[in-house]
Amino acid sequence: MTPEEEDINRQPVVQMEIGSLNTSGSPRLAGANPMHVETMVAVQGELPPILVHRPTMRVIDGAHRIEAAIRRGETTIAGRFFDGPEDEAFVLSVWLNVSHGLPLALADRKRAAERIAVSHPQWSDRRVAAVTGISPGTVADIRRRVAGSFAPDSSRIGQDGRVRPLDCSAGRLLAGRLMTENPNLSLRQVAKAAAISPETARDVRNRLLSGADLVPARRTRDTPQVTAKSKTRGRNSPLNLVRNGDRQQPVIDHAVVVNRLMGDPALRYTDTGRNLLRLLTLHARWTQEWESIVDNVPPHCTDVVADLARQFASLWADFAVRVGPGQRVAS
Incomplete structure (x- = not known):
């Protein structure tokens, strides 16, 4: 269970009048899936509590459970409240619908990424991707199309909540110098001192050992770099690269x-x-x-x-x- 789920589950469970709930604004554009509702109707016992945005009474997570409860002839349903702002309620709705339950369709996840890229322009592509269940590259394309000038030019907030510069060239050079002067430093220590990610620090170390430039040349999405490690992955690995027409795209992780x-x-x-x-x-x-x-x-x-x-x-x-x-x- 993630820390976010633990926070939600600490909220008290109360009985809510189904007629008082607002099911509009869901990231699921096509509405409830009838087959999924039928599956829940057949489940014995009480369904897990839904999650509702208290200020608007909009359902964040649980639309299928509400439909199942109505089919059962029930007028109330167990649920928890979320008291944060509407933008955060939407992000939470997307994340919960991606992380469990009936998965959101790709079109729903892309539309959600569009909204989040505008409402949270300071978030990194990877952070938006983690919430919406699409690749960071797709998020970058969406951001260029819909966010425009709303996106900050210098830095973004990553999945770990840290602010990092979009151009980490200076951090790479500093990391290289630290590794040369202090070879006993761990990757974590170098990453923290140079304000880069541990994975970037690892790449810098590998480049130092191979004699390559510490700052890699920028590459386009149309010509993705395939490393020796990626070549050795299994044919059906979720992290392998598959060809789609003339382009290579990453398979879901x-x-x-x-x-x-x-x-x-x-x-x-x-x-x-x-x-x-x-x-x-x-x-x-x-x-x-x-x-x-x-x-x-x-x-x-x-x-x-x-x-x-x-x-x-x-x-x-x-x-x-x-x-x-x-x-x-x-x-």
Whole structure:
């Protein structure tokens, strides 16, 4: 469970009159999906609480649950309130509908990105992409088309809440100098001192070792750079590059795949399914934080942590074999 979900779940659950709720303004442009509603009507017991923007009584998350409750003949539904501004309520609605439940259609996610790019021009492409479930490159295209002069020229706020410059050339050069003068510094320490991301610091270190320029030449979207690492990925890997006509486009990442699984009622509404989704979500969420975690493991714990990591990896490998195609026997 993410920190955002934990904050929401700390709010008290109350019974709300369905007739008092406003279901307009949803990021789901086509409205509720009848088949998904039918699935929820058939679910035994009370459905999870919905989320409502208290100042406007607009439903942030739970339109399908409301439709199911109406079909059941109910006049009230369990829910929690959110008291923030409307712009934040919309962002929350998009994020919740992308991260679980019936996934938003691509057109819905692109339209949501358009609105967020205008309402939150200081957000980085990656931060908007994380909320809307589309690629950062697509967000950049949308920003150029709809945001225009609203987008700040010098810096943006990333997913971790830090402000970073759009042009990190100076940071790269400073990182290179720090690594040369202090080779024992960790990537995290260099990144913090040079105001760049750990991944950028890693790239600078690799360029130093290979003798390449620390500041890479800008490349266009039409000619994406394929590294040796990307070439070695599996053919069906979510991070692999696939050809679409004359262009190469990135396939959806692990987080998007997990988000789609979270929309499956067979997983979401069973205890074992929710446990599996929590494990998968944990991996998808923290993939981008590995460098920070690695740099901050206390020296006296490294052997134990490394051994546990190998054991857990073995457990997942065994799990993959046991649930793979043709391995499970129907009961």
